[in-house]
Amino acid sequence: MTNPVLSVENLSLRYRVPGGSLQVLRDVSLSVQPGEVLGIAGESGCGKSTLAAAMIDLTGANAERTAGTIRLSGRDILSLGQADRRRMRGRDVAMVFQDPMTAFSPVLTMGSQLVDFQCNLDGVSRREKRNRARAMLARVGLSDPDLAMARFPHELSGGMRQRAAIAAALLMRPAVLIADEPTTALDVTMEAQIIHLLRELQADYGCAIVIVTHHLGVIAELCDRVAVMYAGQVVEEAPVDALYHDPRHPYTRALLACDPARIEEHTGRLPAIGGRLPDLTAPPPGCAFAPRCPLASDRCRTLPPPRVTIGPGRAALCHEVAP
Ligand SMILES: Nc1ncnc2c1ncn2[C@@H]1O[C@H](COP(=O)(O)OP(=O)(O)OP(=O)(O)O)[C@@H](O)[C@H]1O
Ligand SMILES: [Mg+2]
Known part of the structure; x- marks a missing residue:
């Protein structure tokens, strides 16, 4: 192992x-x-x-x-x-939640948030981060990544938002x-x-x-x-x-x-x-x-x-x- x-x-x-x-x-x-x-x-x-x-x-x-x-x-x-x-x-480590709205701010476009999610990546330009975000959105199955990047989270469907949340997590390349x-x-x-x-x-x-x-x-x-x-x-x-x-x-x-x-x-x-x-305030002494x-x-x-x-x-x- x-x-x-x-x-x-x-x-x-x-x-x-x-x-x-x-x-x-x-x-x-x-x-x-x-x-x-x-x-x-x-x-x-x-x-x-x-x-x-x-x-x-x-x-x-x-x-x-x-x-x-x-x-x-x-x-x-x-x-x-x-x-x-x-x-x-x-x-x-990165996390994807049940409700993808919790991952995103409602007042910023998806594009700017997906760029900000990559703040951990040193030495990568903003333009490159946008390109990575676009490519990852395509990878998780959003057919028009440019359109999705320009939208606010509530303008996407639930399924699209969850895909975007997975993309956001993966953009950080977590183990x-x-x-x-x-x-x-x-x-x-x-x-x-x-x-x-x-x-x-x-x-x-x-x-x-x-x-x-x-x-x-x-x-x-x-x-x-x-x-x-x-x-x-x-x-x-x-x-x-x-x-x-x-x-x-x-x-x-x-x-x-x-x-x-x-x-x-x-x-x-x-x-x-x-x-x-x-x-659970007083768990039993034996098997729960x-x-x-x-x-x-x-x-x-x-x-x-x-x-x-x-x-x-x-x-x-x-x-x-x-x-
Ligand atoms: N912040 C909190 N403060 C106090 N109690 C909490 C808090 N978060 C969860 N709990 C309580 O802790 C217990 C475990 O909650 P948890 O959310 O981890 O369960 P879960 O297995 O994920 O349940 P579910 O399947 O409903 O999501 C529950 O009794 C819950 O009410
Ligand atoms: Mg739970």
Whole structure:
């Protein structure tokens, strides 16, 4: 194995909220190899966006890291000064959000913003940056890049804006592209096109991709490896085929238990499981999934589950999973 481009080691993070704090990430460890596509899945509220934002050091002001490190290309990002952190965003890592409007200012043309996004590139003239922007817009499938450059973000369709947001991220040539639900706001056809585009871009540029998604189809089509999150923890990590064919954590099994044809026919999204996430202001002492788990025993309710290594690149956080 080569050195990971991105690694999260034993990360715990909480949000300060009125009257207490939410333990939103608890001892999360993950790594991403160069060129790899890692999917992060799990139901709403389990901490996926928080983890994605932490990877690029963009968690909100009320977020507090209580333990752990995040390394990009081997460097601990939290030990860097502000200027180095800004430089790191772009060169090492860039992000695509669910709502592409968040990436752009509404009052500047796409062209000037795409040029400004390249502020990390030293020794490149403004004219060259415009040319790079134009070429990248064409690459992500905008048929008239010059027209798109002259427009304001709200003058583009949702699909075009998301393509432009991907172009903006890639213009910085990051080693890792982090995408938080980049297709959720799009219709199914557009979603398929964006997934196809991400796959092509990954092949062309060789950047690693971390993609957060609720969508099983996206994971199956795009990802090499998957991390399944539950209540702020990674409960299972596996190569994508292994996860689909032999899910080991009871939570993953529950997610995949529904008939895939039925899932696709209806919404294509992960099904809901009976019960709800535990209160993250006071996570339970044992396994967080125990109250909803068909296999739960007394020890599951009282002792934190061990991280069981199942095989190469495979692990599950569970008392009941055999190595
Ligand atoms: N800035 C914040 N301050 C306080 N609580 C927050 C903040 N951001 C998120 N949360 C809470 O933290 C938990 C995890 O949120 P997060 O957005 O990371 O989940 P998610 O898995 O991305 O969910 P979704 O699938 O709905 O996007 C939720 O309970 C959420 O309400
Ligand atoms: Mg989210």
